[in-house]
Amino acid sequence: MAETLSDNNPSLAAVVRVDNPPPDRSTLKTVLTMLVLVILIALVWEGAKSFARAQEYKLNLFGSEIDLSIFNNTKLPHLGDIARAFGEPAQRNGPPLYQTLINYSLFTFSEALLGFGIGSILGFLLAIIFAHSSLLQRGLLPYVVASQTIPILAIAPMVVIWMRNIGQSSLAVPVIAAYLTFFPVTIYTLRGLTSVPQTSLELMHSYAATRWQILWKLRIPNALPHIFTAFKISATASVVGAVIGELPSGIQNGLGIALLNFTQFYNQSPPRLWAAIVAAALLGIIFFVSMSLLERLVVRWQVKESD
Amino acid sequence: MTPIISIQNVTKRFQSADSAAVLALDNINLDIQKGEFVSLIGPSGCGKSTLLRVIADLIQPTAGTVLVNDKPAAQARKDRDYGMVFQNATLYDWRSIIKNVELPLEIMRFPKPERTRRAREMLKLVELGDFEEKYPWQLSGGMQQRVSIARALAFEPKILLMDEPFGALDEMTRERMNNELLRIWKSIDGMTVIFVTHSIPEAVYLSTRVVVLSPRPGRLSEIIDIPLPQPRSAATRDMDEFFHLSTRVRNALRFGVEN
Numbered sequence: 001m002a003e004t005l006s007d008n009n010p011s012l013a014a015v016v017r018v019d020n021p022p023p024d025r026s027t028l029k030t031v032l033t034m035l036v037l038v039i040l041i042a043l044v045w046e047g048a049k050s051f052a053r054a055q056e057y058k059l060n061l062f063g064s065e066i067d068l069s070i071f072n073n074t075k076l077p078h079l080g081d082i083a084r085a086f087g088e089p090a091q092r093n094g095p096p097l098y099q100t101l102i103n104y105s106l107f108t109f110s111e112a113l114l115g116f117g118i119g120s121i122l123g124f125l126l127a128i129i130f131a132h133s134s135l136l137q138r139g140l141l142p143y144v145v146a147s148q149t150i151p152i153l154a155i156a157p158m159v160v161i162w163m164r165n166i167g168q169s170s171l172a173v174p175v176i177a178a179y180l181t182f183f184p185v186t187i188y189t190l191r192g193l194t195s196v197p198q199t200s201l202e203l204m205h206s207y208a209a210t211r212w213q214i215l216w217k218l219r220i221p222n223a224l225p226h227i228f229t230a231f232k233i234s235a236t237a238s239v240v241g242a243v244i245g246e247l248p249s250g251i252q253n254g255l256g257i258a259l260l261n262f263t264q265f266y267n268q269s270p271p272r273l274w275a276a277i278v279a280a281a282l283l284g285i286i287f288f289v290s291m292s293l294l295e296r297l298v299v300r301w302q303v304k305e306s307d
Numbered sequence: 308m309t310p311i312i313s314i315q316n317v318t319k320r321f322q323s324a325d326s327a328a329v330l331a332l333d334n335i336n337l338d339i340q341k342g343e344f345v346s347l348i349g350p351s352g353c354g355k356s357t358l359l360r361v362i363a364d365l366i367q368p369t370a371g372t373v374l375v376n377d378k379p380a381a382q383a384r385k386d387r388d389y390g391m392v393f394q395n396a397t398l399y400d401w402r403s404i405i406k407n408v409e410l411p412l413e414i415m416r417f418p419k420p421e422r423t424r425r426a427r428e429m430l431k432l433v434e435l436g437d438f439e440e441k442y443p444w445q446l447s448g449g450m451q452q453r454v455s456i457a458r459a460l461a462f463e464p465k466i467l468l469m470d471e472p473f474g475a476l477d478e479m480t481r482e483r484m485n486n487e488l489l490r491i492w493k494s495i496d497g498m499t500v501i502f503v504t505h506s507i508p509e510a511v512y513l514s515t516r517v518v519v520l521s522p523r524p525g526r527l528s529e530i531i532d533i534p535l536p537q538p539r540s541a542a543t544r545d546m547d548e549f550f551h552l553s554t555r556v557r558n559a560l561r562f563g564v565e566n
Binding site: 197199200202203204205206207208209213217218221224301 | 360363365384385387389390391393394395397399400401410411413414415442443444
């Protein structure tokens with residue numbers, strides 16, 4: 001399925017592949033498609049800039065004037081300038097920006113990973129409880145859903161204050177990341193644990209299997225593909241959570257603070273903020289791809305989907 | 308002789324929220340002796356699969372009792388007196404073939420070497436010895452169903468409950484599987500099989516007795532003895548007696564539907 005789609009519709013194929021990892025022989029094709037997309041975006045980016053400059057940042061369209069100043073160098077820097085910003089120091093006599101960003105990224109990643117771990121375990125346990133008690137599921141699941149409607153920006157300062165109160169300031173950011181992580185894991189794991197085919201369950205009953213055996217030998221393996229879908233969503237969400245969590249917690253060496261600082265000094269050097277954005281995006285992508293690779297190692301029986 | 312399975316006044320009513328209750332089984336009485344091969348046949352909706360699940364204690368009857376080996380069906384299930392085979396092979400995708408056959412043995416806490424030994428033996432019995440390390444999706448439908456038979460036999464139950472096991476297979480494969488099943492039934496002493504099907508030739512070819520059920524409500528309409536000589540083979544299908552018995556089953560089915 002993914003195979004035929006990727007031939008004429010790369011964007012749709014990318015969506016399909018989240019659920020069905022393609023066999024290895026198409027990896028090259030995926031990489032090539034991504035490369036072509038990146039080149040296309042770069043062409044559009046630079047093309048729009050030079051077009052706007054040729055029009056002197058004003059376009060007359062059917063009598064009304066459109067402001068094109070968002071394409072000028074302060075608002076949308078040249079890609080070359082952004083690339084160059086990585087190599088230049090952010091502070092005088094400091095290390096080049098890329099080194100700072102790598103250090104910040106590693107720090108933010110350690111927080112995101114811890115939050116991902118806490119959130120995944122919490123989400124997994126909640127799903128197991130919900131799968132075994134429809135009473136608890138009906139009673140508690142609405143609150144789990146409601147928890148995600150509260151903006152993370154409203155929760156984050158409170159978490160920082162609470163964690164400071166109990167003397168665990170260093171856990172504030174991971175807890176905020178966990179808050180975004182646990183939800184997809186709960187929902188997808190619950191779906192996987194409960195979407196067991198009727199006859200698979202009857203087979204277990206015919207062996208007089210215990211609940212525990214049914215959980216370990218049927219429900220959890222059945223849920224694994226769903227759990228990995230959740231992991232891939234949560235991996236990126238945990239990075240977002242960690243970046244946002246850093247803002248109210250006063251951490252000085254993370255990507256969140258870097259983004260905040262470069263925003264404040266944007267007029268001085270626009271490419272730096274863009275470089276930090278690229279670093280944050282890369283971090284999320286790397287985490288996501290690692291989860292995809294882990295999925296391929298663990299959920300090997302899924303190859304039948306694309307074979 | 309006490310029957311190995313005794314079905315007494317079994318009634319099953321399905322209550323759904325939005326409509327009237329459906330009477331799936333209406334006062335069924337049936338005794339099955341050790342070593343028999345009994346087919347339950349009837350049009351869809353006659354409750355033959357429901358009856359099989361009541362015997363297996365996978366669903367509870369609204370009224371009546373089922374005795375298996377002289378004890379309640381629930382106790383027989385706990386004692387693992389029967390093996391079950393479903394229409395779809397119901398193999399676990401994440402387990403290799405041999406691990407699928409070992410599944411009931413794991414549940415029943417057999418030691419590891421014993422599990423492997425028995426699973427190997429059963430896979431040889433269904434002639435899939437070379438496929439131990441394959442995964443279910445690498446096997447054809449007929450092979451998958453043979454694995455599920457091996458799995459059902461792995462803990463050596465003396466009763467095999469089969470719910471349209473070959474219904475999804477093509478005619479050629481189905482006939483081959485029929486012979487395979489008869490060979491296995493013959494090779495295990497005192498093995499009793501209850502076999503749900505909607506194929507008349509399959510029921511007549513395999514069985515020592517055919518139980519015809521009629522739909523709405525599910526009733527036992529006729530029991531037909533199949534005295535065809537054993538062992539059965541391709542020649543059996545050409546016997547006059549085979550056609551004669553098939554016609555009797557067909558008439559019983561028609562009679563049940565028209566009433």
